[in-house]
Amino acid sequence: MKFNKEKIYYLEGAVGTEILRRGFPTKLPLWSAKVLFEKPELLKEIYIDYIQAGADIITTNTFRTQRRTLNKVGLGDETERINRLAVEIAIQARNESKVEHPVYIAGCMTTLEDCYRPDLVPSQKELEKEHKEQANILSKTPIDFFILETFNSINEAVVAVRAVYNTGKPFIISFTANAQGDILNGDQWDEAIKQLNQFHPLAVLVNCVSGEIATQALEKIKKTTNLPFGACGNGAGEADNKNGWKFSTSDHVDNYTLYCQQWIELGATIIGGCCGTNQEYTKAYSQLERKKIFP
Numbered sequence: 399m400k401f402n403k404e405k406i407y408y409l410e411g412a413v414g415t416e417i418l419r420r421g422f423p424t425k426l427p428l429w430s431a432k433v434l435f436e437k438p439e440l441l442k443e444i445y446i447d448y449i450q451a452g453a454d455i456i457t458t459n460t461f462r463t464q465r466r467t468l469n470k471v472g473l474g475d476e477t478e479r480i481n482r483l484a485v486e487i488a489i490q491a492r493n494e495s496k497v498e499h500p501v502y503i504a505g506c507m508t509t510l511e512d513c514y515r516p517d518l519v520p521s522q523k524e525l526e527k528e529h530k531e532q533a534n535i536l537s538k539t540p541i542d543f544f545i546l547e548t549f550n551s552i553n554e555a556v557v558a559v560r561a562v563y564n565t566g567k568p569f570i571i572s573f574t575a576n577a578q579g580d581i582l583n584g585d586q587w588d589e590a591i592k593q594l595n596q597f598h599p600l601a602v603l604v605n606c607v608s609g610e611i612a613t614q615a616l617e618k619i620k621k622t623t624n625l626p627f628g629a630c631g632n633g634a635g636e637a638d639n640k641n642g643w644k645f646s647t648s649d650h651v652d653n654y655t656l657y658c659q660q661w662i663e664l665g666a667t668i669i670g671g672c673c674g675t676n677q678e679y680t681k682a683y684s685q686l687e688r689k690k691i692f693p
Contacts, residue, residue: 399502399543399568401601401626401667408684409455409504409630409670410448415643416676417444424642427470431462434480435473438487445491449501451677452684455670456491457506457545459484464532466510478535485539504570505541507532507558513548513574513606514637516583525554529561537565544569547630548606550582552590563597570668572603572630579614587615588622595623605630606672609657616664628668629661633675643673650674651682658683 414430422433433441445456465477492501510528511518544562549555562569573581602625604615612629619627634650635643658669671679
């Protein structure tokens, strides 16, 4: 598939933090993956709410279903089954949502270790072996494309991208950023685009940052590529080492929507939400943007 640069596509909001918001514990190391073992019906409910709120794209709950993570709790032998189950739930949700607009399913992959700790990136051999395993599992499911998200360095991103590219499935690549709007470990966007272009990504995103940092990053991305680009920023709250996220009582939806409008004015055509966002965010940014762009 290809993204039409004349159209805005809406990713759903957060999945992991929404699981927590709805009362299911998301303690590390499994974080969002635990729900697949104990309460998969909750995940389907979340997807349906996002689709009905206006999401065009939902991402599989495979952010922390790598064998490395599952091994930490003695569940490594469940790797293939749980990745396939995550895709099945997304498909079920799409089928049961009964909306008129097309809904795409993106197979999610991310860093093998902590997205916010570039210093923990494993060896090249480990990266190649483990990203290849998850890419091969997900490529055999009916996902529409991959979304490689929250990468913190060019090096690991390139390894994961190569693994996905070799499956023949298209992909989006998304990095998280530092306070200057560069890739988190200090790598530059122009170098990232240069190295990734050989694999023909569908689009380039920034995710899991504040609205302000996302804007800074998009200003830099825009100067480096002709590819579709976009952002998935964080909602109200902050990262938490115990449960993954600590929610704020402040109403952040209107403020977030203003940032979304800035991104569209910069030329972004893929808009979504990351940690702390929910279906209210998705409903707000998709309705506002559709009204403005497609009167």
